[in-house]
Amino acid sequence: MKTWKLLAGTALCASLSAPAFADKASDTVNMAFNKELETADVYFNTAREGLLLNHSVWDGLLYRDPDTGEYKGNLATEWTWIDDVTLELKLREGVTFHNGEPFNADDVVFTVNYVTDPENGVKNMANVGWMDHAEKVDDYTVRIILGAPFPAAEEFLAGPVAMYPDEYYAEVGPSGMGLKPVGTGPFKVTELEPGKHFVLERFEDYYGGPKGKAGVAKVDIRTVPDTNTQIAEFFNGTLDFLWNMPADQAEKLDAMGKYQVVNAPAMRVGYITMDAAGRAGDTPMTDQKVREAVYHAIDRQAIVDALVKGSSEVIDTACSPAQFACDQSVEGYEYDPEKAKELLAEAGYPDGFDIDFYAYRNRPYAEAIMGFLGKVGINANLNFMQYSALREKHRKGEVPMAFLTWGSNSVADASAITSEFFTGGPQDDARDQEVIDWIEAADSTNDKEERQALYSNALNKITSEAYWVPLWTYNVNYVMSPEMEFTPTDDELVRFFSFGWK
Amino acid sequence: MLLYILKRLGLAVLVALTVSAISFSLLFMAGDPAISIAGENAAAEDIAAITERYGFDRPVLVQYADWLVSAAGGDLGRSWYFDLPTTEIIGDRLGVTMTLGLLAISFALILAIPMGVAAAVRPNSLIDRAALFISVVGQAIPSFWFGLILIVVFSIKLGLVPASGSDGWKHFILPTVVLGYYATPAIMRLTRAGMIEVLSADYIRTARAKGLAPRKVLFKHALRNAIIPVISLAAVQMGFMLGGSIVVESIFALHGAGYLAWESISRNDLPVMQALILVFSMFYILFTFLADVLNAWMDPRLRVG
Numbered sequence: 001m002k003t004w005k006l007l008a009g010t011a012l013c014a015s016l017s018a019p020a021f022a023d024k025a026s027d028t029v030n031m032a033f034n035k036e037l038e039t040a041d042v043y044f045n046t047a048r049e050g051l052l053l054n055h056s057v058w059d060g061l062l063y064r065d066p067d068t069g070e071y072k073g074n075l076a077t078e079w080t081w082i083d084d085v086t087l088e089l090k091l092r093e094g095v096t097f098h099n100g101e102p103f104n105a106d107d108v109v110f111t112v113n114y115v116t117d118p119e120n121g122v123k124n125m126a127n128v129g130w131m132d133h134a135e136k137v138d139d140y141t142v143r144i145i146l147g148a149p150f151p152a153a154e155e156f157l158a159g160p161v162a163m164y165p166d167e168y169y170a171e172v173g174p175s176g177m178g179l180k181p182v183g184t185g186p187f188k189v190t191e192l193e194p195g196k197h198f199v200l201e202r203f204e205d206y207y208g209g210p211k212g213k214a215g216v217a218k219v220d221i222r223t224v225p226d227t228n229t230q231i232a233e234f235f236n237g238t239l240d241f242l243w244n245m246p247a248d249q250a251e252k253l254d255a256m257g258k259y260q261v262v263n264a265p266a267m268r269v270g271y272i273t274m275d276a277a278g279r280a281g282d283t284p285m286t287d288q289k290v291r292e293a294v295y296h297a298i299d300r301q302a303i304v305d306a307l308v309k310g311s312s313e314v315i316d317t318a319c320s321p322a323q324f325a326c327d328q329s330v331e332g333y334e335y336d337p338e339k340a341k342e343l344l345a346e347a348g349y350p351d352g353f354d355i356d357f358y359a360y361r362n363r364p365y366a367e368a369i370m371g372f373l374g375k376v377g378i379n380a381n382l383n384f385m386q387y388s389a390l391r392e393k394h395r396k397g398e399v400p401m402a403f404l405t406w407g408s409n410s411v412a413d414a415s416a417i418t419s420e421f422f423t424g425g426p427q428d429d430a431r432d433q434e435v436i437d438w439i440e441a442a443d444s445t446n447d448k449e450e451r452q453a454l455y456s457n458a459l460n461k462i463t464s465e466a467y468w469v470p471l472w473t474y475n476v477n478y479v480m481s482p483e484m485e486f487t488p489t490d491d492e493l494v495r496f497f498s499f500g501w502k
Numbered sequence: 503m504l505l506y507i508l509k510r511l512g513l514a515v516l517v518a519l520t521v522s523a524i525s526f527s528l529l530f531m532a533g534d535p536a537i538s539i540a541g542e543n544a545a546a547e548d549i550a551a552i553t554e555r556y557g558f559d560r561p562v563l564v565q566y567a568d569w570l571v572s573a574a575g576g577d578l579g580r581s582w583y584f585d586l587p588t589t590e591i592i593g594d595r596l597g598v599t600m601t602l603g604l605l606a607i608s609f610a611l612i613l614a615i616p617m618g619v620a621a622a623v624r625p626n627s628l629i630d631r632a633a634l635f636i637s638v639v640g641q642a643i644p645s646f647w648f649g650l651i652l653i654v655v656f657s658i659k660l661g662l663v664p665a666s667g668s669d670g671w672k673h674f675i676l677p678t679v680v681l682g683y684y685a686t687p688a689i690m691r692l693t694r695a696g697m698i699e700v701l702s703a704d705y706i707r708t709a710r711a712k713g714l715a716p717r718k719v720l721f722k723h724a725l726r727n728a729i730i731p732v733i734s735l736a737a738v739q740m741g742f743m744l745g746g747s748i749v750v751e752s753i754f755a756l757h758g759a760g761y762l763a764w765e766s767i768s769r770n771d772l773p774v775m776q777a778l779i780l781v782f783s784m785f786y787i788l789f790t791f792l793a794d795v796l797n798a799w800m801d802p803r804l805r806v807g
Contacts, residue, residue, distance in 0.1 A: 035765075036765060039584065039585065044585060046539070046541025046544060047541065121551075123539070123540065123541075123544075123548065123552070124540075124541075125545075125548050126544070129547060174585070175585070175586070194584070194586075195757065196668075222666075222667065222755065223755060223757070224666050224755040225752045225761065226646075226752050226753045228650050228753075229653065229665060229666050229755060232654060232657065232658055232665050233665050233666060236657060236661075236665060238665065386768070387533070387537070387538075387542055388532070388534050388537040388538040388770055389532055389533030390533070391534070391537045392534035392537060395546075406543070407542065408543065409543040420545055420546065425546050
């Protein structure tokens with residue numbers, strides 16, 4: 001970050017000349033993505049940026065109020081479970097797509113049947129694979145039929161499952177939708193250069209609904225990969241909104257006292273997974289005392305205070321506090337290096353041991369963890385790899401210990417994390433049958449209280465057996481020009497339609 | 503001469519294919535491409551579906567052979583990330599990188615050759631030291647840092663040029679300076695060394711003794727000979743610039759092939775990487791080939807053999 005220091009110094013001088021801010025006059029928010037999107041068609045996009053476009057350009061059948069967590073009608077006005085696998089929805093009348101096509105039951109049936117057909121190759125099957133198909137009852141009533149009970153259905157209908165116009169999509173397909181997106185959302189896309197530039201304009205005929213009309217007329221999004229260039233453009237007034245600023249840079253921008261720097265929690269959590277099941281061979285990690293020692297050895301709060309910063313918090317539960325049924329009463333292990341040494345001695349490692357330790361992001365955090373482990377005698381050899389390489393290795397059961405993270409695709413339900421890591425799949429290092437049974441039962445009932453109780457059992461056992469060391473929640477820094485108005489939510493979804501001016 | 507050119511072109515294709523085969527196998531070692539395509543939040547079932555759909559479970563050699571057969575038919579495959587034809591994606595980006603590369607090498611030559619000549623004419627003078635200083639600075643400062651400083655001064659402070667983007671000629675000014683300056687020191691030093699050597703040669707002394715105008719001696723007799731290795735170096739530098747533009751394109755958000763290459767590596771988009779490696783190596787070979795021809799034209803001694 002030496003570059004930053006130099007840039008900050010020079011830019012500080014430059015910024016004294018009071019740059020022109022924000023396009024409040026033209027009612028346009030200029031912002032940047034730092035990565036290129038595969039496509040604007042949300043069903044073929046795996047990036048978070050695509051998720052942001054999804055929420056502004058399209059609508060789901062339902063909407064989750066980010067403040068209360070309550071599900072509200074969006075393109076559907078009412079919904080009822082006929083049985084465990086049949087959801088009937090009454091659709092809103094008088095809604096039109098950006099191209100003038102009216103919205104009705106045919107669009108829902110087409111969208112659901114298209115995305116659930118494996119032949120069509122939707123990239124995030126996990127987002128849609130829980131639906132089997134949809135049936136039309138009348139022009140404004142549909143039924144979604146599930147393959148099996150799926151309690152997080154409402155969350156997915158309010159999140160990644162966007163409604164597409166049947167006639168248009170049948171004609172243009174994913175590549176056409178990727179170049180000329182058409183939805184019912186508060187913004188319509190008026191310009192799009194793939195990977196380079198998007199212009200969203202307020203859809204004046206928007207029906208309103210729980211999202212409300214867009215607060216600004218235009219959002220202009222460019223791809224600017226380099227963070228320092230983004231900051232330079234922000235100083236220059238050609239960008240008004242910076243998203244995902246690293247903590248040190250956000251702090252310095254905040255210290256300048258001229259900009260709004262807001263920090264909000266993200267759904268991503270960090271954790272250490274340990275190979276309790278012995279998939280990577282007979283390592284010390286199969287011994288519960290050793291795993292507990294690892295838990296006691298790391299001062300997670302110190303790492304949060306020094307490195308992760310922002311609104312991040314230490315967690316003891318193997319999920320995000322923002323998710324439904326993520327029991328926060330789970331009791332973890334205090335930072336106690338002496339206790340860690342005792343446990344290691346009891347486990348037969350009085351002089352510690354060497355172990356391969358894997359990580360793929362936040363190298364400084366991984367090194368801080370290694371520092372704490374080293375103090376109790378656990379010498380972790382860091383293997384820092386690309387995500388795809390590490391996940392592949394982990395899936396093959398070749399990783400005794402790793403520092404990993406999971407963002408749950410912004411799905412605010414504990415199943416989005418526990419089902420991935422504790423149901424005997426390729427990333428399950430615990431393979432605890434009792435935990436698997438609890439989670440599978442929780443994943444297949446619609447009874448909320450029963451789900452909470454089952455997840456709670458599983459989450460308590462994950463921590464008490466020290467299969468994971470849940471570390472901390474992540475956070476996101478938003479930097480805005482002084483004239484902008486935006487309140488972040490804790491699901492890391494930037495709702496462009498909630499942008500406004502002071 | 504035609505046979506010579508054909509032989510060189512045949513060799514070029516072989517070299518490109520070899521590079522491509524090696525890179526194909528190396529890139530597969532960077533992790534499961536299905537995981538890259540599926541994204542960091544992908545569930546296990548997404549990865550399984552993608553593996554099956556793209557045929558990643560087949561042996562690497564089979565996948566490479568398939569690619570090779572398609573490439574022979576002019577089809578370089580579809581990007582796994584964008585799901586668009588690779589040629590379409592690269593076509594858009596290559597123009598930006600080629601423009602930047604040509605501008606940068608021109609900038610470097612215009613700056614470095616006169617500096618090298620001036621430094622050689624008066625060794626150890628103030629001009630020589632100034633040229634040395636510029637050269638050392640050019641070599642020492644990292645391009646990402648230099649780029650940011652230029653943005654701060656010329657874009658933020660003075661507001662003369664845009665900081666990022668690739669929509670018009672103004673967007674190319676700062677990237678050209680950064681990339682061109684990076685190539686300047688080597689060209690300048692080679693020009694200087696060549697000129698010093700040539701200027702002490704007998705035929706220059708003879709030319710001077712004959713009473714030829716100093717300017718004519720310098721540019722027609724000396725520079726023409728001293729510049730031959732510079733042409734080869736410039737060709738090599740041009741090749742480097744195609745790859746080296748990664749950092750510059752990233753800083754200035756120029757959507758060129760260099761940045762595409764970097765991004766494609768990080769997202770394991772093998773068809774794009776394969777095509778880029780092929781195109782880059784062909785260009786590299788083409789530049790060195792053109793430099794050889796140009797050198798042979800300028801120096802008849804090189805045509806022998």
